Amino acid sequence: MWLTKLNKKTISLSLALLLMLDAAAAVGLAEYFLLKRYYTGRASGQQAEPQLEEITRQVLPAGGYTTSISWGDLGKKLVEAGAIDENKYQQTFTSKADGQEELGLLEGNSDKKIAVSENNSRFLVNTLWALGLTNKSKVLDEGPMATYDVPTENFASTAGWTLGKKQAMELYSSQEIIPLTEAQQEQVKKIAENVYRPCCGNHTAFPDCNHGMAALGYIELAVANGLSEKQIYQDLLAFNSFWFPQTYVEMAVYFETEKGVSWNKVDAKLALSNEYSSAQGAQKIRQAVQNVEGLKSQGGSCGA
Secondary structure, three states: OHHHHHHOOOOOHHHHHHHHHHHHHHHHHHHHHHHHHHHHHHHOOOOOOHHHHHHHHHHOOOOOEEEEEEEEOHHHHHHHOOOOOHHHHHHHOOOHHHOHHHHHHHOOOEEEEEEEOOOOHHHHHHHHHHHHHHEOOHHHHHOHHHHOOOOHHHOHHHHOOOOOOOOHHHHOOOEOOOOOOHHHHHHHHHHHOOOEOOOOOOEOOOOOOHHHHHHHHHHHHHHHOOOOHHHHHHHHHHHHHHHOHHHHHHHHHHHHHHHOOOHHHOOHHHHOOHHHHOHHHHHHHHHHOOOOOOOOOOOOOOOO
16 A cells, blocks of 8 residues: 555655645545545436446445444443544534434444444444444454554554544554454454455455454454354445445446346355455456446545
């Protein structure tokens, strides 16, 4: 990733960090407008092909996707841990379209199920990012985030977290928000190593960006709740689909046209693998479906 190249240049750490934060902000803003344009296109019926419209509905159902896990007091715990600053959240999520209605989840115990939709995908990625960053984790303590030749505090998932009361490295793998046994920690690592995202080439056991850290947080929560690995992959595929909608519509078109497999039959673990969900895999799929009428390809990014 560009961060690795940046840190190998002979520039000061403060300048590198400033450049990274400016770029992260720009990328986040760019992704926001790309997503809004994409969803606006769907609403106005710009996708002319009926088959493509049906595929899009399968990947991005109008009612969103709901998991079997309740929020419980997770939001409250993240606030108490200093991982989330309620005031900053209120300033960030200011409308229904970006998750304002979810703010009540920070106040107490809720039986509302964790779900993703067009309206709350930004809230979800940020809240799970806070969880993945803060929860005590073998993946964070012993994995590439701790051993790579870039200081841990310089990755997008650490330096980019600005919505907490505490600094990111003060939060990093610091508290048992979700207690995990040693066996569960190993299961989290195993699943995380099989889950990629199209904004970069790294798996979730190397959560160097916001989506990777968010996916790690959800894996930890799901493992603690006893979900099967098959279900965890299915949930993460739904999250990725709303976080990177164009990428996964393209992937569904690819499976339909090249493999003869409808999206609801695609193995979620396979779809999340390096072959398909990494930046490199997504680019290959994009090239394979570039001539499909109605698709307007846009790459994924690590913006919040």
